[in-house]
Amino acid sequence: MKILRTAAVGVAAALALAACGSGDGSTGATGDGGTPEPATITLWLAGGDTPDELRDYLTTTFEAENPGSKLVIEQQDWGDLVTKLTTALPDAANTPDVVELGNTQSSTFTNVGAFLDISDMYEELGGDKLVPGFVEAGAVDGANFTLPYYFGSRYVFYRKDLWAAAGADVPKTLAEFNETVAAITAAQPNGIPNLSGFWIGGQDWRNAISWIFANGGDLAVQEGGEWTSTMSDPKSIKGLEQLQEIWTSASKAPRDATDANTYNHLNDSDAVEGEDGSTTSYSLDAATVMAPGWAHWSIGDLVTKDGKDVREWNDERFGVFVLPNAEGTGAAPVFAGGSNIGISAKSQQPELAKSLMRIIFSDEYQQLLGENGLGPANTDHVDALGDDQFATALVESALNAKLTPAAPGWAALENSKKLEEFFGQIAGGADVTATAKAFDAAATPILNGAAG
């Protein structure tokens, strides 16, 4: 391979060799027991879900336990995380040492060997107590590469005042939910222009797949090592038909809207002030949305705290419930949000990285996660979430939550935007069966790792 590369390049052989060096070398960095040399390690956190308090805890604890060493936390955007991982992880000179990534992205990167095998730490970090689906997403052939960081789940946020004005009750079954939100749209309570009984964007596949799961359908199944996309399975089709009905009669969201910031539509106003200093109700245009649990920090009345505009939850006006399943016996299986965390295979400081992992999976830190509304990876600490309605809804929906398929090509499929386009087409009124068949044909090879 080296020879080929150099020949292809022709010029600047030194440059080419340098590039090769970073490609295949660097396995000798594993520590040889004892205390690792003091060094600086980097932790990549995705998005702003980890609050500052937790970040401070990590840096101070790490530095106290590893005198002379430093921990640098860098925050990456969810939007281009896969791009960043693809370019940074293979490069020993630039790789972060410990990385948080989406649970759906985990299997793709573990399958290509981007992460260090930490099977030997599995028991020490929590073992069987760790959320199983997430552990699976980070394991290949029984070896553990990434472990759960935190879990979240989706549930329904709704406006009690609008539901009451439309005479609607909290539904007990999925069919009831579908009918109720359509009825609210038809009733147009309080005369709000363009109101959606249930606001769901046409490309919002992360929430939409709940209807497929709730009807017993699945995104893909594995048989004999091969993955098959199952969007055109009769059970999936049933869910898709319900979705199309919702998009037609209940949701006025654009067909190209995604799941970003859906909670905005539930608030009376974003901080838009009129000339007379009053805030208008211009931005309220949904009676119901579905969002991950942490959205509740962004829903509520607008108040000023310490000179900053913040949202204050108001039990009179807002409520939450778990999306009911088809039989009416409990929660529908929704998509489990959350993260995995692992050590880069190219990390120059694996011993220090392991020390950081021990801190993350320590009782104190797991407890802190729960207190901040993030589902702790170690299920022993779920009680740290508290017992308010959010914690109850989180635990209830998370217990039934489903992960996306752990197929090697899942992240590629997600990034190809085919899911967004598929659900956008369904939302736009396309023929369900034909569109689902076309999607399956395109998705199956990608799921199995064949380049799209």
Added chain:
Amino acid sequence: MPRTLDHPPQAPALRARRRPRVPYALLAPAVLLLLAALAYPVGWQLFTSLHQFGLAQQFGASAEFVGLGNYARLVTDPGLWSVVLRSLAFCLVNAVVTMAIGVLLALLMKAVPRAVALVLQVSLLLAWAMPVVAAMTVWRWLFDYRRGVVNHLLTQLGFDFVGHSWLEQPLSFFFVATVVIVWMSVPFVAFSVYAGLTQVPDEVLEAAQIDGANARQRFTGIILPMVRPVLALVLLLQVIWDLRVFAQIKLLQDAGGVPSETNLLGTYIYQVGVGSGDFGAASAVSVFVLALTITLSWPYVRTLLREEGP
């Protein structure tokens, strides 16, 4: 004339015999640097395009040689051809619109009083200096389906644009994209053409005016031919830039729209390569775009060389 006396007749022969080496020596470092900086990525791209190169290869697995397999896969994919046609149409429309507005603005700058021209130039410079991401954020807000100024104004004018999503349909997606890209590239065209216009001697225009040529005739008969090299060069640059437009389309796609119907070559390569982890196919498209750019710009370069030759 006395000047010719300074150069004795044997001078040309002398020059031919001397063959100076210094200029070549001075050029060498630049050429070497250019080769290294250009040849390495292009060579690497050619190499990748001939191999099956995905995420696993990025992490060190060996890449299988597939010859022209990646190219064959692309040529037979109708998706690529619609992207190519879309990109060409988009690039030509944008380049022509940008040129037209830019030339008109340049003429305006010459025609209006100095103070007005100064205000115009400063506004153009600000538009030009604005970073792409910041500009795109502002434009996305302007066209936001819920609170965008554009929808608000149109609704005030009596049209029903409440909740109208501009990015949902490919055609109006590209309308927004064209508005943004033209807005961002007009300043460069306007300034370049303005610079060219200042080289047109006033005496010639005056003489034409005395001879009875009206404004249109002066423009087509005198100004246009004189600034033609500038126009040709600027148009060439516009075509190349608009063919490879990436950031604006990507940022608009992040806001909405249907990716497969709004992909241009730039975003298509990104989606195939970084998005889906198929670096082999993405490299093959890149090589194709390189060839396309050369083909498109070759006639211009040739005329430019001919005009600047002896």
